[in-house]
Amino acid sequence: MGPVLAGVLQLLALIAALALAYVPLGTYMARVYSSDKHWRVEKWVYKGIGANPNTEMRWPAYLRGVLAFSAVSVVFLYLLQRLQGHLPGSLGFKAIDPDQAFDTATSFVTNTNWQSYYGEQAMGHVVQTAGLAVQNFVSAAVGIAVAVALVRGFARSRTGELGNFWSDLVRGVTRILLPLSVVAAIVLVACGAIQNFSGIHEVGQFFGGHQQWNGGAVASQEAIKEIGTNGGGYFNANSAHPFENPTPFTNLFEIFLLLVIPFALTRTFGLMVGSIKQGYAILATMATIWVGFIALMMWTEFAHHGPALQIAGGAMEGKETRFGVGASSIFAVSTTLTSTGAVDSFHSSFTGLGGGITMLGMQLGEIAPGGTGSGLYGMLVMAIIAVFIAGLMVGRTPEYLGKKIGTREIKFAACYILITPALVLIFTAAAMALPTPGHSMTNSGAHGFSEILYAYSSAANNNGSAFAGLNADTQWFNSTLGLAMVLGRFLPMVFVLALAGSLAEQKPVPATAGTLRTEKPLFTGLLVGAILIITGLTYFPALALGPLAEGLAS
Numbered sequence: 019m020g021p022v023l024a025g026v027l028q029l030l031a032l033i034a035a036l037a038l039a040y041v042p043l044g045t046y047m048a049r050v051y052s053s054d055k056h057w058r059v060e061k062w063v064y065k066g067i068g069a070n071p072n073t074e075m076r077w078p079a080y081l082r083g084v085l086a087f088s089a090v091s092v093v094f095l096y097l098l099q100r101l102q103g104h105l106p107g108s109l110g111f112k113a114i115d116p117d118q119a120f121d122t123a124t125s126f127v128t129n130t131n132w133q134s135y136y137g138e139q140a141m142g143h144v145v146q147t148a149g150l151a152v153q154n155f156v157s158a159a160v161g162i163a164v165a166v167a168l169v170r171g172f173a174r175s176r177t178g179e180l181g182n183f184w185s186d187l188v189r190g191v192t193r194i195l196l197p198l199s200v201v202a203a204i205v206l207v208a209c210g211a212i213q214n215f216s217g218i219h220e221v222g223q224f225f226g227g228h229q230q231w232n233g234g235a236v237a238s239q240e241a242i243k244e245i246g247t248n249g250g251g252y253f254n255a256n257s258a259h260p261f262e263n264p265t266p267f268t269n270l271f272e273i274f275l276l277l278v279i280p281f282a283l284t285r286t287f288g289l290m291v292g293s294i295k296q297g298y299a300i301l302a303t304m305a306t307i308w309v310g311f312i313a314l315m316m317w318t319e320f321a322h323h324g325p326a327l328q329i330a331g332g333a334m335e336g337k338e339t340r341f342g343v344g345a346s347s348i349f350a351v352s353t354t355l356t357s358t359g360a361v362d363s364f365h366s367s368f369t370g371l372g373g374g375i376t377m378l379g380m381q382l383g384e385i386a387p388g389g390t391g392s393g394l395y396g397m398l399v400m401a402i403i404a405v406f407i408a409g410l411m412v413g414r415t416p417e418y419l420g421k422k423i424g425t426r427e428i429k430f431a432a433c434y435i436l437i438t439p440a441l442v443l444i445f446t447a448a449a450m451a452l453p454t455p456g457h458s459m460t461n462s463g464a465h466g467f468s469e470i471l472y473a474y475s476s477a478a479n480n481n482g483s484a485f486a487g488l489n490a491d492t493q494w495f496n497s498t499l500g501l502a503m504v505l506g507r508f509l510p511m512v513f514v515l516a517l518a519g520s521l522a523e524q525k526p527v528p529a530t531a532g533t534l535r536t537e538k539p540l541f542t543g544l545l546v547g548a549i550l551i552i553t554g555l556t557y558f559p560a561l562a563l564g565p566l567a568e569g570l571a572s
Contacts (some may be wrong), residue, residue: 022320025344029271029312032277032348039278044285044297044334050193051166051186052290061189071185076178077519080167083183084160084511087463088127091153095123098149099141108142109218109232121496126153128507129161129389131243131359131482132499133249134491138232138253150250151239155199161391164511165283166290168395170421171518173291175526178519184548194279195246202241202275209271210264211237220559236261244275247389249359249482257349257362258338269341269362273349276358280387281305291419300397302542305507307386307549308355311379315347318372318569336367336486347372354379356483359388359482366469366487373485374565375379378470380479381557382549383438389480395514401536402431402517408534411553417533420526430517437509439556441478441502446471446560448498455494460487464571473499479505 019027056064056071064071075083098105099114099122114122118135125132128150135141141150163186170180207213216233223546236252243249251258263269279369281301288297320343337346346363353360354376365376374556379386385396402418406428409416415424423431449470459466465487472485477499484490490499535541 021344022316024342025316025320025347028345029309029348032270032273035274035275039274040301042281042286043278043287044282047162047194047279047282047286048289050189051181051286057192059217060185060192063188064184064190067184069182069184071182071188074179075182075183076517077167077180080180080183080446080486081512083187084164084515085316085508087156087183087187088160088508091127091156092123095126095149095153096120098145099123102142102145105142105144107144107192107215111142114140117493117496118491121171121500122150124500124503125482126150126224126248126250127157127158128480128503129246129248129357129392129502130246130480130507131478132421132477132484132490132503132532133204133250133254133482134496136497138234138256143234146239146252147235151242154239154242154246154248155191155195156187158195158242158248158390159187161247161389162190162194162279162283163391164514165391165394166286168514168518168521169287169290170396171521172398172421174522175524180515180518182316189225195242198245198275198279199238199241202245202271203238205271206237206240206268209268210260211240211268212261213237224408227453231261240272243360244272245279245390247276247280247356247358247393248430249353251360254460257360258364260340263362266341266345269345270331272360272362273352275417276353276356276360277387279390280356280393282560283391284387287394287398289292291421293537296419299537299542299545300394300401302539303549304385304387304393304397306542307353307382311351311355311375311386312348315345315351315372315375318369318375319343319347321369333367333369333372336364337363345566350376351379353387353483354449354481355382355384355388357384357392357480357482359476361483361486364486365472365483366465366485370464370565370567370569370571373472374561374569376483377468377475377561378494378553378557379566380475380481381442383435384479384481392480396434396510399431399514399517400433400549400552401545402427403435403552404541404545405534405536406431407548408544412532414532417527417529418536420517420529421521421524422527426520427517430520434510434517435552437513438478438506441506442474442557442558443473445478445498445502446475449474449494452494455492458489458492458495460489464564468568471560471564474502477502479506534572 099119153174214233259264284301288294405416469488
């Protein structure tokens with residue numbers, strides 16, 4: 019079997035698995051967030067934090083809950099890292115430096131999971147499990163909660179109430195993320211991923227030196243890392259490491275895990291707004307972009323431009339021989355079109371155009387299918403923009419799901435789509451203009467520029483993957499990337515929740531003969547076009563200086 023055919027067959031198997039999980043998981047999540055009953059363990063949590071889960075919140079109160087919980091999480095994780103040297107199970111590792119502790123704390127709380135350190139050489143068992151793994155759960159649950167609040171904004175009328183943040187947060191962890199992670203971790207352990215609390219031990223002697231590895235609760239963290247679209251690896255090699263991702267089957271399984279909730283949330287959306295067809299329209303948009311990007315990536319990575327590539331069957335530099343070009347291409351596209359950031363190959367070693375595809379995937383806003391929750395609310399904001407454009411074309415007030423898209427709503431949507439590009443481009447320009455940040459680049463020219471552009475695209479979009487050629491463990495990058503993560507996570511949430519509150523206050527508008535049918539393929543095409551054009555106009559000059567220049571020169 020040729021490598022191209024193998025890659026296509028893996029893609030088809032993945033699509034089939036996602037299709038089988040779509041209806042039951044999407045329906046289950048709709049029931050979770052529509053139920054008025056609380057589990058006993060959830061009641062204990064509410065009592066412990068002093069929250070009343072039955073109190074409905076307007077958008078400012080919901081936002082305060084998101085920000086307060088996230089702020090406390092940053093402080094807790096920061097202190098846990100700074101005190102590591104005094105904690106049990108630290109494996110002899112010292113406390114994390116202040117700038118790196120800040121960067122890591124903001125990274126995991128914002129669902130970015132950017133890592134400027136070697137996990138196996140810096141973090142002990144307590145920090146990994148009680149700190150990083152816990153944030154993998156709750157940061158993902160925060161994203162789903164905000165998405166559900168926006169969906170309620172569409173579904174409800176003549177009220178500003180969007181539900182209860184604390185209830186949505188706890189249910190996301192206890193009823194969705196935790197059960198799925200337990201099952202996924204068991205599968206990974208059965209397939210060879212490690213799960214223990216062993217210390218550091220030698221595994222052999224190479225070139226006159228000793229090779230050392232430490233164990234850890236890897237399978238359980240790998241499970242929620244993918245399910246919660248987090249991405250931070252227990253080891254520096256991330257999902258290219260055999261302890262995290264031992265076989266081609268686990269590689270495909272991990273891709274499935276990082277895609278299944280974001281895709282299934284479109285059915286949750288359809289059920290909660292009372293129109294499954296609307297969910298299918300959003301699903302079709304996401305799937306079209308995802309499959310299109312995979313096709314482009316496979317084409318660029320399988321293109322043979324020399325005898326070495328012909329012998330290897332594609333651009334194998336930086337890729338695991340266990341997985342090959344096809345599986346690595348699927349993983350790279352899936353992890354950058356979601357906010358996962360996990361990698362099973364090194365994106366810096368992809369072809370120039372292939373590296374550009376991974377960057378563009380993040381710059382779209384990671385909405386195809388996007389992160390857990392963030393992908394859905396990002397796509398719904400883009401749907402509002404597309405409806406507004408369609409309304410301008412025909413000269414009528416735009417409507418979406420029975421709600422008028424007026425001046426207030428379009429301002430919130432416009433602010434949402436402008437925040438992240440502004441962060442990416444301003445920080446990239448500053449890093450290139452100042453003398454010190456440039457010293458962190460491994461390469462010069464277009465590829466070196468791509469390293470920095472990729473880093474800020476990853477941070478501001480809360481992805482977390484790296485181009486693997488940039489030394490980001492400096493005060494400049496730890497500080498600015500941490501700031502980009504915080505602003506890129508929470509400023510968009512402000513506008514999403516304000517938009518949700520504005521929509522919930524409206525009364526429903528009856529559909530007429532002139533209403534745009536947003537469940538039809540025509541709207542799906544319009545939405546895909548709007549996403550690609552808006553992103554292309556925003557990032558094209560920067561991409562032309564980096565991956566496009568490198569790809570055309572090769």
